[in-house]
Amino acid sequence: MPDRSLSPTTPHDSAACLLCVAVSTPAHSGVGEPLSYASPRPLPPGTLVRVPLGAREVLGVVWDAPAEPAALPPGMVPRTVAGVLEGVAPLDAAWRRLVSFAARYYQRAVGEVALAALPPQLRDLTPEQLARRLRRPAPPAHPSEAVAKTIALTAEQASATAQIDTERGPFLLFGSTGSGKTEVYLHCVQRALAGHPAAQALVMVPEINLTPQLEARFRERFAPLYGEAAVVSMHSGMTPAQRLKSWLAAHTGAARIVLGTRMAVFASLPGLALVVVDEEHDASYKQQEGARYSARDLALWRGREQGAKVILGSATPSLESWHASTPASEGGPGRYLRLHMPSRIGSGDGAGTGELPRVRLVDMGQQPRSSGAGGVFSPPLLAAITERVQRGEQCLVLLNRRGFAPVLHCHDCSWKSDCPHCSAHQVFHKSDRTLRCHHCGFTQRVPRACPSCGNPDILPLGRGTEQLEEQLAALLRNVITPDRRAARVARIDADTTRAKGALEEQLAQVHSGEVDVLVGTQMVAKGHDFRRITLVAAVQPDGALFSSDFRAPERMFALLMQAAGRAGRDARYVAAQGSPPEMWIQTWHPDHAVYAALRRHDYPAFAARQLAERQEAGMPPFAYQALVRADARTQEAAQAFLQAASDAARAAGLPGLDQVFLFPPVPLAIQRVANVERAQMLLESPQRGALQRFLAAWQPLLHAERPRHRGLVRWLVDVDPQAI
Structure with a gap:
């Protein structure tokens, strides 16, 4: 696909600066690198700009220029940056390195990851609108005169916090349910913020419904010290205006603590000193749409790259984290320091001991x-x-x-309430007398009688x-x-x-x-x-x-x-x-x-x-996996694309192929969703580096193969999949 940032007819000032700008391009366009634009003045990397892309004007991020810039096609000149979001400081180099790594590792375009990491409202506001938004007075961030509540640590909590204070980490806080892991987080955040006036902490939870109670505890502890505005949340349940406000507070350093779900791992935190990933084992930390990143794994990479300490906490750690925290003396890699808190506190003020059920x-x-x-x-x-x-x-x-029951069933003719668009049943919801597909969302009223044979006695199966x-x-x-x-x-x-x-x-x-x-x-x-x-x-x-x-x-x-x-x-x-x-x-x-x-x-x-x-069995964490999934109008078309891509990889002798095993294409467990057939192909390697080299070299072949399969709707790569 041609670079839509270039035009043979756009007037161009020869004295203008040439910028690399990351923009969100179509997923299967094959355009994954930042695009070239002209600017009447130099702009530092990380600057937010509005640029033309095709017939639209979109948000972009000025990116670092490559060491050896590619020459422009003959007769083509770059289109000009439409505007600069002057009120927002450039995104720092650490944030850009995080985005570049995530795009490279998870096989996505840099612009896609970068723009998805920014609050949606930034993508819609013009520079003038954003300037007006930024001129609105912010609430005072002065701390109150109240004294922050502190809780005496147990011996196990004190031991864990002492090791976190003195060791580099990363740390796996293996604490039983009710052992007081949250109090350890609070203590470590307090120490990190006290260590530097610009220090910031990121605390992540796996689901939105866990955010309010955590936010209440953090506000109770830190609002008296740093003001109400020092603690902000970031999750998809917030309104666009709320997300923009929290993002700007973190980006400017006004927010000292950011609480959020997996999306918060991409928050702009120039003073990041500590990252906490609570319930680190939870599968919700793996994004299942677009760039399928693991927020837990990116948190570890970001902490190492920015010199911030990282705490992973769980009563039931993921097997990957447990293996990584197995000491070398016990035959493990010893990459994380495991901290054990086996005793249960069990009361709200830290006093007393509790027993596990x-x-x-x-x-x-x-x-x-x-x-x-x-x-x-x-x-x-x-x-x-x-x-x-x-x-x-x-x-x-x-x-x-x-729901009330997974399926309705007719005993006379064996009819079941199958979804007409998916290879799954519609679930019976008695409260509103509907049948709902939990995969595509299709909903209809419960029939008065069996649609197949007319039997009025159709019954729910399962619970x-x-x-x-x-x-x-x-x-x-x-x-x-x-x-x-x-x-x-x-x-x-x-x-x-x-x-x-x-x-x-x-x-x-x-x-x-x-x-x-x-x-x-x-x-x-x-x-x-x-x-x-x-x-x-x-x-x-x-x-x-x-x-x-x-x-x-x-x-x-x-x-x-x-x-x-x-x-x-x-x-x-x-x-x-x-x-x-x-x-x-x-x-x-x-x-x-x-x-x-x-x-x-x-x-x-x-x-x-x-x-x-x-x-x-040679499975993770002792091997590394990726899935390539194809969605098509027919199952045959989906599998044909995957098989052709596999054959092309072997024919090209791609780097790393000798250490990567490509399994045959198979249908997904739920193979049809919303009238789209789905197939997948598993890739496995004992070496992470070999798998990454292979995937990077395979991308052009996947893009080249797509036009040859007319029934193909989309394809995607899922690195380190959580479900197969």
Whole structure:
């Protein structure tokens, strides 16, 4: 594709400066490097500019000129920069190096990564509009006269913070649920900010719903020291104006602390001194659209490159991080320093000690088939929930599937509520009598009768959180709490939290004790500090035990262990109640090794077993992977593109090919979404460098192959994929 920044007819002042500008070009255009533009005056790299691109005017970032600039095509002259966003200081060299590395490693264009990392409103504002925005008075950032609240550290917390203060890191803070990892983060941030007047800290969480409670704790600690404006958030749930305001505060240094989700890893932080990645194991840190980067891995790279300390925190670390933190004395690489906090604090002020919940397995093979709620709740579990509610305690029931039922089914003709656009079922949502596809979003009303044979008796198969909530409410309808009221059951999932502020309102009801039993998906199983929950139950967790995805047991173990951590977090409350916290797991496979390790809260034993299996099979972290995915009008077209690309790589003898194994193309598990067929091809190598060299050399061949396949919609490369 020709460089659309160049024109043979644009007037050009020979005295003008030639600039390299990173702009977001079409994904499959093959134009991945910064483009050439003319400017009447020199502009430093990192300057934000408006430039013409084709028939549009777009935002760009002045980029570093290559050591050997390429000659312009004969007869072509560069188009001229349309405007400069004068009020914004240039993005520094460290930020540009981060973007360049991310683009190179994840096989994307520099302009795509750079522009996606900037707040959307910057892309729309003209220089004049931005100047008016910047002239608006900012709220005063003076600290209040209040004294910052401090909490005495436990011996384990003090040991961890001392090592973080004195060692280089990076650090893996391996602390059990409720061990006080957040207090360690707060202490380390305070030390980092006190060390230099311009120092900044970045604290990341995996999901938006964890941001408000973390922000409240950081504001409580740091607003008295640095002012309310010193703490800002960055996540996709904010309005464009809010995101721009937070970004500018971080970019100018006015914000000393940035809290955010994975997108915050690209925040412009010129004084970055500390990076914290909480729940570092969570798959949400891997972007699944566009540039498929891992925010955790980029945080590690950024910290090393900028000289900032990096803390990865988790009760169930990713196997990659656990392996990297295995000391050399134990046969590991020892790249991270592992800090262990095994003891649970369990009370809000840091006093007292708490116990981890006892894990109880219910063998569903030994339970009566006609037990309560159609077999969902075994009699022992139902009795345990009832007893807790009668004592005024709260329970959490986990089912990682929203909706009422995964599918509607006709017993006469075997019709199922399949999505017409995807190779998946439409989920039955009873609350609004709809069938919804959770892949493409297609929604329709529930039919009055079977569309195939007319049978009016179509029934739901399987269970979702909506059905669980309804059935549990019926089972507990006669249970009375100590304050003489009927038990209340509530549900928190993606359906109940769609409205703005809904999640915060529902969490507040749980914290205030208005809810006795909370039914939810994984969004309530991690990070939340529920003080009165003493029992957690996972009712149908077995599916991940036999998944074709080799990471499924790791994700399952982490989810269940994190969910167990919601029980018994307040030691004083538990002691006053006299009932130790419990985690109940209903399973058809009680002897499985995953459950055996979970019963002992023995993550090291689980990790050791999993790593041994992966090493024997040559899987990450002992190998490096990439996926090439093709979307096309037919499955044949998708696989044909991938096979042709594989053949072209072999024919060209690309560098690194002797150390890269290309598997045959196969359909995805959900092979059709929104009437688009999807196929993928796995690449694997024992050497990261060999895989990177191969992918970089393969890019031109992939671009060249695309026009030869008319049915192809798009293709993409996913480096270090989290799901296969």
